[in-house]
Amino acid sequence: MQNIRLLLVDDENDFRRTVAKRLAKRGIVPEQAANGxxxxxxxxxxxxxxxxxxxxxxxMDGIEVLHHIKNNYPKTxxxxxxGHATTQNGVDGIKTGAFDYLSKPIELxxxxxxxxxxxxxILRNEERIQETKFKVQxxxxxxxxxxxxxxGTLAAGVAHEINNPLAIIKESTGFMELILKKEEFAxxxxxxxxxxxxxxxxxxxxxARRITLQLLGFSRKDNSVxxxxxxxxxxxxxxxxxKREAVNKEVGIDADIDDNKSVxxxxxxxxxxxxxxxxxxxxxxxxxxxxxxxxxKDTGNQFVxxxxxxxQGIPKENLKRIFEPFFSTKxxxxxxxxxxxxxxxxxxxxxxxxxxxxxxxxxxxxCVKIPKFCEFKKDLLDDERVQFLNKxxxxxxxxx
Numbered sequence: 001m002q003n004i005r006l007l008l009v010d011d012e013n014d015f016r017r018t019v020a021k022r023l024a025k026r027g028i029v030p031e032q033a034a035n036g037x038x039x040x041x042x043x044x045x046x047x048x049x050x051x052x053x054x055x056x057x058x059x060m061d062g063i064e065v066l067h068h069i070k071n072n073y074p075k076t077x078x079x080x081x082x083g084h085a086t087t088q089n090g091v092d093g094i095k096t097g098a099f100d101y102l103s104k105p106i107e108l109x110x111x112x113x114x115x116x117x118x119x120x121x122i123l124r125n126e127e128r129i130q131e132t133k134f135k136v137q138x139x140x141x142x143x144x145x146x147x148x149x150x151x152g153t154l155a156a157g158v159a160h161e162i163n164n165p166l167a168i169i170k171e172s173t174g175f176m177e178l179i180l181k182k183e184e185f186a187x188x189x190x191x192x193x194x195x196x197x198x199x200x201x202x203x204x205x206x207x208a209r210r211i212t213l214q215l216l217g218f219s220r221k222d223n224s225v226x227x228x229x230x231x232x233x234x235x236x237x238x239x240x241x242x243k244r245e246a247v248n249k250e251v252g253i254d255a256d257i258d259d260n261k262s263v264x265x266x267x268x269x270x271x272x273x274x275x276x277x278x279x280x281x282x283x284x285x286x287x288x289x290x291x292x293x294x295x296x297k298d299t300g301n302q303f304v305x306x307x308x309x310x311x312q313g314i315p316k317e318n319l320k321r322i323f324e325p326f327f328s329t330k331x332x333x334x335x336x337x338x339x340x341x342x343x344x345x346x347x348x349x350x351x352x353x354x355x356x357x358x359x360x361x362x363x364x365x366x367c368v369k370i371p372k373f374c375e376f377k378k379d380l381l382d383d384e385r386v387q388f389l390n391k392x393x394x395x396x397x398x399x400x
Contacts, residue, residue, distance in 0.1 A: 004119045005047065006030040009039040009065070010054040010081065015104075019052075022108050028115065036060030040068055047073070050118045052111070054081045055093065055101075063092060070097040075125070077118035081106065162212055170205045173198050210269050211342070226374075229271060231262035231303060235294050238275040242283060250288040253279070256295040262303055266374040270346045277343045278307040278366050285311035285364060302352070302372060308365040314358040322356065350374040 006023070008030040010016040020030050031048070033039040035057055043051075051069060055062035066078055080093040080101035093101055099118045102111060177198055180191060188194070235255050246253045264271075275294075282292040290310040297304040314322060321327045325341040347354045351371050358364040 004028055004115060005049045006115065007033060007039065007042060007048045007051045009033045009036070009051060009057075009062075011035055011057045012054075019106075019108075019111070023112070026108075026112060028112075036062070036065035036068075039065055043069065043073055043076070048076055049122055050099075050115050051076060051078045052081060052115070053078050053098075056083060063096065066093055066096050066098055075122065077122060079111075079114050079118060163209065166205050166208055169201065173201045173205070207269065207273070211273060226265060227268055229264050229266045229268045231264060231296055231305065231370075232257045234268065234272060235275065235296070235305075238272055238279060239294070241276060242279045245280070246283050246292065249283060249286070251283050251286045252291040253283070254291070254293055256293055262296050262298065264303060264370055264372050264374065266350060266370065270350065271370070274343050274346050274368065275305075275307075277339045278368070281339060282307055282309035282311065282364070282366075285309055287311065290363075299369075303370050305368040305370060306365060307368075308363065310363040313360040313362055314356070314364055315360060319356060319358060323354075 006028050008016055008020055008023075009032075010019075011034055013034065016032055016034070020032055023030055030052070031042060033042055037060055039051065039053070042048075053062045053065060053069075057065075062080060066080070069076055069078055077099040078093070078097070080098045081104055082093075082101055083104050099121065100114050102114065177195070179185065180188070180195060180198075185191065232255070235257065239253055239255060243253065279292065279294070286292060286309045292307070292309045295306045295308070297306070318327075323340050323344045325338060327341075344354055347368055347370075351374050353369045355367045355369075356364065357367070
């Protein structure tokens with residue numbers, strides 16, 4: 001009873017104050033209003049569970065006040081108080097949405113019972129709402145589980161189909177590399193360009209193989225390559241990888257990073273894949289003449305990597321689904337719906353977090369929080385950990 005937020009509205013001051021005192025003795029301390037205008041003014045400032053409302057009041061009568069309450073505060077229950085000659089008004093109140101009506105003079109126990117019943121109704125409605133939300137969440141989880149099962153089946157086929165040609169490409173580039181090392185090709189024109197191209201092919205093959213391993217869940221922590229990663233250099237390199245696509249779409253892409261001291265201990269291959277996915281999505285979502293910006297913030301124990309675009313934005317109803325497998329807003333054949341799913345999996349495995357904010361017509365911003373020591377730091381030797389900590393500390397001091 002003490003948790004019931006009650007508002008008592010009646011223009012008869014003595015009657016209202018007497019009822020309020022008697023209710024307070026029973027554990028309910030009501031707020032009081034002397035007329036309908038004051039009642040609505042109080043409701044604008046804070047919520048109430050139950051309003052006990054007199055029908056006959058000067059100025060704005062109870063029925064008019066009831067209309068305002070039901071239109072603006074539908075969760076609030078209203079109990080009408082009527083005189084002997086105005087019971088029809090009480091009936092009209094019920095039709096308008098009042099919980100019940102009582103005739104004056106009222107019995108306190110009867111009023112308390114009605115207040116309790118009205119509050120119980122609110123609790124039941126809230127429970128039903130929560131139950132409905134829970135059912136929706138469970139249905140979404142079941143749907144996601146089914147999609148994940150489908151993903152597992154698909155991933156096995158994808159890995160087999162992709163890894164076979166990747167192995168052929170890898171073998172062929174290795175063969176070409178051996179040929180270029182022979183003496184007869186020592187003076188070959190533009191030999192360095194060919195060697196550079198072969199190196200890029202091999203790196204691309206390695207990156208593709210890592211993606212299939214991550215998709216299948218075979219990339220274990222102890223197999224991850226840990227290294228000091230300079231985030232500015234990584235961002236600059238990744239922008240170069242996607243720059244051609246940005247140029248083709250006439251989308252500007254730049255980095256807003258002040259210094260060269262953003263260093264984390266992490267798996268550079270996985271972090272690069274995250275950046276590629278986010279930048280590629282940003283470019284695809286941005287129309288000609290738009291911009292994509294990458295920025296980095298140091299928050300102490302972690303770096304915050306932000307990829308922001310001026311694109312179309314994501315509808316509110318899709319924001320909760322964009323990380324689900326196979327969910328894509330792109331036209332058929334233009335997207336698999338796996339990019340952000342894989343991206344979130346990588347970030348969580350690194351011990352980080354990813355958040356997204358978006359407004360239709362105003363673009364989208366992905367915020368990736370990466371710890372300076374990723375989850376794999378548990379496998380580091382103590383002396384390596386100390387050396388890296390000392391390095392970060394010195395950099396922080398020099399910055400100040």
